[in-house]
Amino acid sequence: MTKPLPTVDAMTAPYWEAAQRGELLVPECDSCGHKHFPAEAVCPKCLSNWHWATSPGVGTVYSFSVVRRPAGPGFPDVYVLALVELSDGGWLMTTNIVDIDPDDVRVGLPVKVDFRKESEAISLPYFIPA
Amino acid sequence: MSLRDVAIVGVHATRQARVIDDLTPMQLTLGAINAALDDAGLTRDDVDGAAVGWPGPGGLIGDSTSWARFFGHPLHLVSEGGLDNSGARAVLRAASAIETGLCDVVVVGGGSASGPFVPGGGSPNFTPPAQAARGPIGAGGQLDPWGGYVASNFALVAQRHMHEYGTTREQMAEVAATIRNNGHENPEAVMYDRGPYTIDDVLQSRPVASPFNLLDVCLVAQGGAALVLTSLERARDLKQTPVVVLGGAMEFVRGAWTGGSALRECRDLGKAGAKRTFGMAGLKPDDVDVMCVYDPTSFEVLRAFEWMGLCGEGEGGPFIEGGTIARDGRFPVNPEGGCLSHAWNGVQQMTLKVVEAVKQLRGQAGTRQIPDCDVAFTSMAGSGAMHVEMALLGRA
Known part of the structure; x- marks a missing residue:
């Protein structure tokens, strides 16, 4: 059994298409420029429409938890749940940090996005040490 | 009114x-x-x-x-x-x-x-593995693959709090050991007679979602x-001594579980509500005799002291050290065992907080009765969930 994967829907299709090309997108407000995650129907700061912007996908670990009681079937026995603070505006993204000993993860660790193919439709934006 | x-x-x-x-x-x-x-x-x-x-x-x-x-x-x-x-x-x-x-x-x-x-x-569904079955989180389930659940979301707040303020594992473990020892002595608690626990027992228990070990997180019942x-x-015409609502407030900063829980979003969560609550009552946080506050994790109790205004931001850890929250301490917390040891049962653990506060105010808490108990503070939810509700209770 694999872990739960997102469903490509009308709102998030461009995000997952870009992910397959190895590009990280983020909703950016048409009006105030605020970036948010996960995608909402309107900008949560000023309620305007938003468009997809390309993110360089680099940042630092804002916080993390080394999880040894997995969320459900299909998850690894040990994984690092993390909030990454992206350098392009300081938006926070929920992800997993991989390619590092979980005990070495620290707040402030520089990281960059690394896409991993999970299914035909979904490549997930993990983060690895930069 | x-x-x-x-x-x-x-x-x-x-x-x-x-x-x-x-x-x-x-x-x-x-x-x-x-x-x-x-x-x-x-x-x-x-x-x-x-x-x-x-x-x-x-x-x-x-x-x-x-x-x-x-x-x-x-x-x-x-x-x-x-x-x-x-x-x-x-x-x-x-x-x-x-x-x-x-x-x-x-x-x-x-x-x-x-x-x-x-x-x-009928089982509570906010915990693994059933958490995965509760439906997509974020548009199209954008958050589902990352393995966040209640304990690990609260953990994200706690870890950042440790980083910014120097809060220690020992301080969290004192909370867990104290509340669990209350439950150890309460025949109504699910974890009755399962202790007693030392701070070291908490630190040595199985890791669940860092910084939390097994004994830092509540049980599911x-x-x-x-x-x-x-x-x-x-x-006034009924059987019991009436317990009145002296004050209260609710505070919400985002929908629960709609993103990884970040300290920067919930840093002030509860502060305005506490001011409103104590202002309504004409009392100060220092007037509280017993606290029946939400304890899904040990850390959340430290945060409660901060947003209530009993200590400064980030000072919850040092404030509780050395027996502050024990039944004979200055601010007894969850004398019946709380979520950590009495029960977390889905949503009605929130009501258990009020039941205990009322029993304490009536003087009906038996061997766990806090002496001279006139003012009780109850709360529910907290940082990971991005909302908090509170009620200050006392006799008429």
Whole structure:
């Protein structure tokens, strides 16, 4: 059994298409420029429409938890749940940090996005040490 | 117009256990309602408002409108479900409705059990592995693959708090050991007689989601609770010493579980509510004699001291060190064992906080009675969930 994967829907299709090309997108407000995650129907700061912007996908670990009681079937026995603070505006993204000993993860660790193919439709934006 | 004119007149906590498979959720809930009404000296004929989780089958699960058919007369207040039926939030909603004249007697509560006829499963679903089955989080389930759940989301806040303020594992472990030792001595607690625990026991227990170990996080159990509220005027003719709502507030900063929980989003969560609550009561945080606060994790109790205003931001850890929250300490916390040891049962653990506060104020808490207990602070939810509700209680 694999872990739960997102469903490509009308709102998030461009995000997952870009992910397959190895590009990280983020909703950016048409009006105030605020970036948010996960995608909402309107900008949560000023309620305007938003468009997809390309993110360089680099940042630092804002916080993390080394999880040894997995969320459900299909998850690894040990994984690092993390909030990454992206350098392009300081938006926070929920992800997993991989390619590092979980005990070495620290707040402030520089990281960059690394896409991993999970299914035909979904490549997930993990983060690895930069 | 004042919440102080409304009283909690009946309370009941049902049996709590890891699994309650000899009762249906309906039987458990009815037991809680009837016992709370008995405690008050009222009957179902007196009730005209229900904020009670509807267990089904039929109707919308949680929605208390379905109860209207079972009281023999129309209800004047119902509640759509979930946390509106529990704890401080339900108390404040009911008290507001009574005070403004919408209704006269409100029952609050509900319960979880896994006996036969459980529609949709009776176990609490906010924990792994059932967490994965509760539906997509974020548009298209954008957050689902990352393995966040309740404990690990609270952990994200705690880890950042440690980084910014130097909060230590030992401080969290003192919270866990103290509250668990209270439960160890309470025959009604699911974890009765399972201790005692030392700080070191907590630090050595199995890692779950760093910084939390097994003994830092609450257990999952089943059970129920109920409260009865009416006007203070009517309460004076009833069986028990009336406990009034001195003040209260609710505070929400985002939908629960709609993103990884970040300290920067919830840093001030509860502060404005606490100011409102104590202002309404004309009291100071320092006047509190017992705290029945939400403890899904050890860390969350440290944060409560900060947002209540008992210490500065980031100072919760040092503040509680050295016995502050023990039953004989300056600010006793969860004398009956809290979520960590008494029970976390879905949503009605929020109501258990109010039940314990009322028992303490009435002087009915037996061997765990806090002496000279005049003011009790109760709260529900917290940082990981991005909301908090609180009620300050005292005798009329």
